[in-house]
Amino acid sequence: MPAAPAGCADIGYMDSLAAGGSALHRLDPRAKLLATLAFLAAVVSFDRYQISALIPFSLYPVFLIAAGGLPPGYLLRKALLVSPFAVLLGALNPLLDSHVMLRLGPLAVSGGWVSFASIILRFLLTVLAALALLALTGMNGVCESLSRLGLPRPFVVQLLFLNRYLLTLSAEAASMSRARALRGAGARLRPAVFAQIAGHLLLRTLDRAERVYRAMVCRGFDGRVRAARFPGAGREELVFVAGWTAFFVFFRLVNVPLLLGRLLTGHL
Amino acid sequence: MHMADALISPAVGGTMWAAAGALIAYSAGKVGDEADERKVPLMGVLGAFVFAAQMMNFTIPGTGSSGHMVGGLLLAILLGPYAGFLVLASVLTVQALFFADGGLLALGCNIVNMGFFTCFAAYPLYRWLAGDDSRKGRILAAATAAAAFSMALGASGVVADTVLSGVSELPLGTFALLMVPIHLIIGLAEGVITAGVVSFVVKARPELLRQANPAPAAMSLRRLLLVFAAAAAVTGGALSWFASRAPERMDSAMPAMRPFSAARPGSLRAFLAGLQERTSFLPDYGFRKPAEAAPVVEGSRWPSVEGATTLSGLVGGLLTLLLAGLAGLALRRRQRAPGA
Amino acid sequence: MTENIVEAKELSYSYPDGHRALEKVSFSVAAGESVALAGENGAGKSTLLQHLTGCLLPSSGALRVAGLSVEKRNLPAVRRAVGMLFQNPDDQLFMPTVFEDVAFGLLNAGVPESGLEPRVMRALETVGAAHLRSRPPYRLSQGEKRAAAIAGVLALEPEVLVMDEPTSGLDPLSRRRLIGLLGTFPHAKIIATHDLDFASEVCSRAIVIHKGRVTGDGPASDIFRDAALLGRSNLEVPLSVASRRG
Structure with a gap:
């Protein structure tokens, strides 16, 4: 149950980051979304033994975090905490693929270890970039840009409503499970009891939906949620997207670190 | 069951994005056609409910481990398949964005694996099994069967996506044998929870369920079978396509796997x-000899066993990382300077 | 007759389960008048308010708002005339930011994009919430939420403000601010509350409801001093009135 308040605080914190005032914050959300998607596509398109060529890509999340004034430690911790699935699956690679790819003196490194390291690297890059995007743009900005990039309006409205009531309902759930924990004297939550608590929460949720609907109707809701227009994209946005995309394409095609390393180690 | 970006190839991620996008557009259209204004806030708040409910962990009896609700089947029961799918897709999107739980690129995979199979395969099964009966036993049986079914399908989806992406080394057979039984068990727990919540609501406010989901539309058995056949064909087709492409990887590569x-x-x-x-x-x-790996890993200029090249890569990589870090520090200092 | 902004005649309502919530309720509210609607929980206050916005329609009797009979075909016009403030501002502030929430009603009313910003900002400035414009509602204090919700209603320039327990959840300072704010509004106001101290400061007239019936209607100063009437309706003489008297 401690997960509930922590999760709430997390969303709240990410949200407050998005309220920052850096130039990156002010950039049209669409530009950030498009550049980040290009970044993700470039990073995951490398083959599984790739490590060195991936490294220049760290410049993008580093740039977002630094220029946006985001807390790097917090984002990194968050990235490391999530989704152990990727790490777990990747950790099996060294067991399954043991042909030697690399010899560092007496140390033989198998392909499995190389691909494991590659997975971890990709994982950090993709997760950090996505987190930085959200922290710079906010959920509403991301939704609005998705809407203007052609996502169906009902789905965008759904995302906005979900985001709006996330914290409100999480707080309700947290207080309900706290109340149960206080009376339950440390007993574990059995599925049957959980179903009851969740059922109560569901009833309250359905009541709330009805009240929200009434409030909407009172202000002329007719089935469509209209969006106010936002300022359009300008030159800065164009430069941002074009610049980063060019960067991704170049470093996708040319393994600069390898060339650099060859230069240094003299293996040309 | 969330897949991460790191395990996905762009081809698989992109295909699944397209599939998820098409499903979202189709479902959004269907929900729009229903023209039930009440559903707009209802869907939003129910999405938040699923989120909130996922934050409460329960203990799975006899194992000591804890689990949380997924909620897809519950959403479909409360809202119908189309609205339920949209809500679940929105929950997954927010999870991907806020918690990096499943990545952005993998979002399409996750929406299909968790949303499509629950709302369009398991939910029809639930309707068929549960009928209009509101007895607790029948709801329990139907929800358990449907949830387990959806989890098994979803797990197969994860396996298919991962193996097709070729980032993980796990061969198809092993991976499937790892994932599917575990998710069948998770599915049983999910079914029990779903049935518990549905029974609770049926008992407390019988009118709510009818109100929330007025379309009875219990799918005919024929349509149901068609959906299953389609799902099976897609999964099977994808798997066999992979099997025919890389037979060595699955069988001969894994002598230890057979027993x-x-x-x-x-x-x-x-x-x-x-x-x-x-x-x-x-x-x-x-x-697997490196040469054999080549057809699986497209455009692989890199899997070279030449130590020196790799060493150069390592040295250069470390240097680049250092440069990137320094650039970040410099930017940060410049960022702070005007404010100070 | 035309001056009355709200006119209820023998209004009765029964819920589908048979519970009779309103029993021949008659009253009228003139333009610019501030009326407190007092009654214990379950007395029928909320049911009555829902009639004023057309969320419920009378089982029998008649209700006219802004010269229109409250019935299905008039609902859009009735709702334009009535600004409804819900008890829980979280139910009312459903849009992502304060600005968008205030703009919600305006966009539905067909206000063009160009006219949007000034009208939203004017409403926000009226309640002293202009600085909250880009904040998401869930990051506001209870008092700020209340102010934002009022702005969303004011922006639509209603003829009558209807409020359900406006002081619930407010700390003393926010409550005091709300009292000052409401005093500046020229609108007719109908305020359902059991915060009678608040009601006695804001309202010149009071209607007491008990078990779905109107049991008292008159100047607030008289009603809130009538210990017998308030006692019968399971209410208490407000502290401010009691201390003034004693």
């Missing part, structure tokens, strides 16, 4: 331990 796949799936730890033993005793025992 495992033939025997009980229970002894995973023993199996992995055995495998580890094998590999560490025979460090040069190549399951």
Whole structure:
């Protein structure tokens, strides 16, 4: 149950980051979304033994975090905490693929270890970039840009409503499970009891939906949620997207670190 | 069951994005056609409910481990398949964005694996099994069967996506044998929880369920079978396509796998331990020669075993990382300077 | 007759389960008048308010708002005339930011994009919440939420403000601010509350409801001093009135 308040605080914190005032914050959300998607596509398109060529890509999340004034430690911790699935699956690679790819003196490194390291690297890059995007743009900005990039309006409205009531309902759930924990004297939550608590929460949720609907109707809701227009994209946005995309394409095609390393180690 | 970006190839991620996008557009259209204004806030708040409910962990009896609700089947029961799918997709999107739980690129995979199979395969099964009966036993049986079914399909989806992406080394058979039974068990728990919540609501406010989901539209058995057949065909087709493409990887590459796949799936730890033993005793025992890997890994200029090249890569990589870090620090200092 | 902004005649309502919530309720509210609607929980206050916005329609009797009979075909016009403030501002502030929430009603009313910003900002400035414009509602204090919700209603320039327990959840300072704010509004106001101290400061007239019936209607100063009437309706003489008297 401690997960509930922590999760709430997390969303709240990410949200407050998005309220920052850096130039990156002010950039049209669409530009950030498009550049980040290009970044993700470039990073995951490398083959599984790739490590060195991936490294220049760290410049993008580093740039977002630094220029946006985001807390790097917090984002990194968050990235490391999530989704152990990727790490777990990747950790099996060294067991399954043991042909030697690399010899560092007496140390033989198998392909499995190389691909494991590659997975971890990709994982950090993709997760950090996505987190930085959200922290710079906010959920509403991301939704609005998705809407203007052609996502169906009902789905965008759904995302906005979900985001709006996330914290409100999480707080309700947290207080309900706290109340149960206080009376339950440390007993574990059995599925049957959980179903009851969740059922109560569901009833309250359905009541709330009805009240929200009434409030909407009172202000002329007719089935469509209209969006106010936002300022359009300008030159800065164009430069941002074009610049980063060019960067991704170049470093996708040319393994600069390898060339650099060859230069240094003299293996040309 | 969330997949991460790191395990996905762009082709798989992109295809699944397209599939998820098409499903969202189709469902959004269907929900729009229903023209039920009440559903707009209802869907939003129910999405938040699923989120909130996922934050409460319950203990799975007899195991001591804890789990949380997924909620897809519950959403479909409360809202119908189309609105339920949209809500679940929105929950997954927010999870991907806020918690990096499943990545952005993998979002399409996750929406299909968790949303499509629950709302468009498991939910029809639920309707068919539960009928209009509101007795607790029938709801329990129907929800359990449907949830387990959806989890098994979803797990197969994860396996298919991962293996097709070719980032993880896990061969198809093993991976499927790992994922599917575990998710069947998770599905049973999900079914029990779903049935518990539905029974609770039916008892407390019987009118709510009818109100929330007025379309009875219990799918005909024929349509139901068609959906299953389609799902099976897609999954099977994808898997066999992969199997035909890389047969070595699945079978000959895994001599240790055969006894495992033939025997009980229970002894995973023993199996992995055995495998580890094998590999560490025979460090040069190549399951797969690099040349064989080439057809699987497209455009791979990199899988070269030449130590020097790799060493250069390592040195250069470290240097680049250092440069990137320094650039970040410099930017940060400049960022702070005007404010100070 | 035309001056009355709200006119209820023998209004009765029964819920589908048969519970009779309103029993021949008659009253009228003139333009610019501030009326407190007092009654214990379950007395029928909320049911009555829902009639004023057309969320419920009378089982029998008649209700006219802004010269229109409250019935299905008039609902859009009735709702334009009535600004409804819900008890829980979280139910009312459903849009992502304060600005968008205030703009919600305006966009539905067909206000063009160009006219949007000034009208939203004017409403926000009226309640002293202009600085909250880009904040998401869930990051506001209870008092700020209340102010934002009022702005969303004011922006639509209603003829009558209807409020359900406006002081619930407010700390003393926010409550005091709300009292000052409401005093500046020229609108007719109908305020359902059991915060009678608040009601006695804001309202010149009071209607007491008990078990779905109107049991008292008159100047607030008289009603809130009538210990017998308030006692019968399971209410208490407000502290401010009691201390003034004693």
